[in-house]
Amino acid sequence: MEFFAKSGSAEKQKTGCLILGVFDSRKLSAQAQLVDELSDSYLSTIVRSGDMEGKLGQTLLLHKVPNLNCDRILLVGCGKEREFEVSKYQKISAKIIRILDETGTSDAVNGLVTLNVKNQDLYWKIRFAVEAANDALYRFDQLKSKTSEARRPLKKMTFLIESRADLTQSELAIEHANGVSKGQSLTKDLANLPGNICHPTYLAECAQELAESYDNFSVNVLDEAELKAMGAGAFVSVSQGSEQPGKMIAMEYMAGGKDDKPLVFVGKGITFDTGGISLKPGAAMDEMKFDMGGAASVFGLMKAVAEMKLPINVVGFVAAAENMPASNATRPGDVVTTLSGQTVEILNTDAEGRLVLCDALTYIEKYDPELVIDIATLTGAVIIALGHQASGLMSNNNPLANEIESAADMTHDRVWRLPIWDEYHDQLKSNFADFSNLGGRPAGTITAACFLSKFTKKYRWAHLDIAGTAWRSGAKKGATGRPVSLLSQIVLNRANKAS
Incomplete structure (x- = not known):
């Protein structure tokens, strides 16, 4: 699997799946709010209906969200915003990889690295995410006569960063994590x-x-x-x-x-x-x-x-x-x-x-x-x-x-x-x-x-x-x-x- 970083805004991304965070009490993350505005409040309507409350590890896969170029959006519950720290970030980073791999998504844009993780800068958020992803994708099946493969394996993930000035740091994090x-x-x-x-x-x-x-x-x-x-x-x-x-x-x-x-x-x-x-x-x-x-x-x-x-x-x-x-x-x-x-x-x-x-x-x-x-x-x-x-x-x-x-x-x-x-x-x-x-x-x-x-x-x-x-x-x-x-x-x- 390949990892990349690029600057941009979530609502403009063309991808197989856009990953966005939702905090407990149904609060959309900043990137999710931008998508919500472009989609005529589609996300906030879903959240208000009770399908996504933002509890840690909760996920909701949405198809054909209005006015967007992405095929799907994966909403991820991040728990309480003030308590969002490394172990919770690692947990959801691994979980989204397993979900995307199982659903046949071949490429995704990850907006979670823009979230505030306690005491962690961008380098660490990207590095933790890549290491968690690779760990989730690891399989030991070389001694089995038959191996099972994902029907359309996840091949590419791009981390959405806020500024081009952060690109060098982001690429170093990916290099070290790999x-x-x-x-x-x-x-x-x-x-x-x-x-x-x-x-x-x-x-x-x-x-x-x-x-x-x-x-x-x-x-x-x-x-x-x-x-x-x-x-x-x-x-x-x-x-x-x-x-x-x-x-x-x-x-x-x-x-x-x-x-x-x-x-x-x-x-x-x-x-x-x-x-x-x-x-x-x-x-x-x-x-x-x-x-x-x-x-x-x-x-x-x-x-x-x-x-x-x-x-x-x-x-x-x-x-x-x-x-x-x-x-x-x-x-x-x-x-x-x-x-x-x-x-x-x-x-x-x-x-x-x-x-x-x-x-x-x-x-x-x-x-x-x-x-x-x-x-x-x-x-x-x-x-x-x-x-x-x-x-x-x-x-x-x-x-x-x-x-x-x-x-x-x-x-x-x-x-x-x-x-x-x-x-x-x-x-x-x-x-x-x-x-x-x-x-x-x-x-x-x-x-x-x-x-x-x-x-x-x-x-x-x-x-x-x-x-x-x-x-x-x-x-x-x-x-x-x-x-x-x-x-x-x-x-x-x-x-x-x-x-």
């Missing part, structure tokens, strides 16, 4: 693929394809044998139980200054997690294909950054392995030596994400990073704490945590910070190694981050636990594409600050 959306789609595709297709070797091949598609992009892959030889004992303890060899995948996008330190993003890539010897219950185990959601988000980020051609240095690093209960799999009670030289007693082989990540977090010291953010579907405990609305944030650096929180507010891809105080580290004590990989049930999300923090003392680091936000269960089961929008905004903010 880049982020392409990254989100890649993230969803990778996470939605089953474990028999998307394994560590598949991810390595995907990285190579990205390197071939974009400038300033290179890839280096470390296989399991190399990792074992270099002493990455924690990583190998997870990967050794599978016939699929584990891999660490480094994607380097270097479009910034030669001496600029890179931003490094590390993703947990457990392509399927049985729990290992500490076997998980069978119910819903199929969803453990989503346990590489952190890695998938790093792939999505790298694609987004490359699509936007940002002048910055970014490294996407993925620790990819499959956790299986084979005869050579790690046993509970085994002690392994990490790449950092620290030893770990493995009390539970289902606490494997932190084991692959700790060696990755040691390896990326070689980049002398400006900052490091790891992204992982690490603990079920974060769902108990935060539900499915916010990702858990933990960090050893307050300014970095603030930076992430600011980007989360900007994108509405929310996070909530949890502490990693020294007192929590006591739960990781071991009688047989430097520490264990399990802190018990209390504060499980926090103690997992405390474990990772033992390997991040040489740089500014933050950890995002996305176990509650990376995918949905139930009838709408599938990857969400989070937190690609958040990660992309962190990079965008850095690139804008440097320019």
Whole structure:
């Protein structure tokens, strides 16, 4: 689908469908009022009749409105005008796309970007609308023998802006949104693929394809044998139980200054997690294909950054392995030596994400990073704490945590910070190694981050636990594409600050 912006007045538009807002208590938006005047009060008559009250998410499709060049008008309820904010704007932006796609409209003009959305300028309103539209249009059907297509799919949407002076800003918003959306789609595709297709070797091949598609992009892959030889004992303890060899995948996008330190993003890539010897219950185990959601988000980020051609240095690093209960799999009670030289007693082989990540977090010291953010579907405990609305944030650096929180507010891809105080580290004590990989049930999300923090003392680091936000269960089961929008905004903010 293509997106454009143009200046003009709503009543003069020639299009398959014109989208206009109506607020609660039947108040027409400014653009709708102009159309109403030209149509001899057609809209206000409809509204007064009670067919459209303006409640949030309410829609009404009108045909052959008098004196207009458009085929149809879609009236959209925006709720109370003073309470019209980002989440409500995103909700209706997604809904109108689904309605237009279902009704066979091939092109539309969107007048909603002229509405006042709390604390958002035109750039954000257009970017939110494009990202919401692309998300609504996403389908994962490549593994089905038959796919259903819209009878006349929506191909073009034009955002109606008030002034030509806003055109540059609007086009930039579309460019950024399309880049982020392409990254989100890649993230969803990778996470939605089953474990028999998307394994560590598949991810390595995907990285190579990205390197071939974009400038300033290179890839280096470390296989399991190399990792074992270099002493990455924690990583190998997870990967050794599978016939699929584990891999660490480094994607380097270097479009910034030669001496600029890179931003490094590390993703947990457990392509399927049985729990290992500490076997998980069978119910819903199929969803453990989503346990590489952190890695998938790093792939999505790298694609987004490359699509936007940002002048910055970014490294996407993925620790990819499959956790299986084979005869050579790690046993509970085994002690392994990490790449950092620290030893770990493995009390539970289902606490494997932190084991692959700790060696990755040691390896990326070689980049002398400006900052490091790891992204992982690490603990079920974060769902108990935060539900499915916010990702858990933990960090050893307050300014970095603030930076992430600011980007989360900007994108509405929310996070909530949890502490990693020294007192929590006591739960990781071991009688047989430097520490264990399990802190018990209390504060499980926090103690997992405390474990990772033992390997991040040489740089500014933050950890995002996305176990509650990376995918949905139930009838709408599938990857969400989070937190690609958040990660992309962190990079965008850095690139804008440097320019």
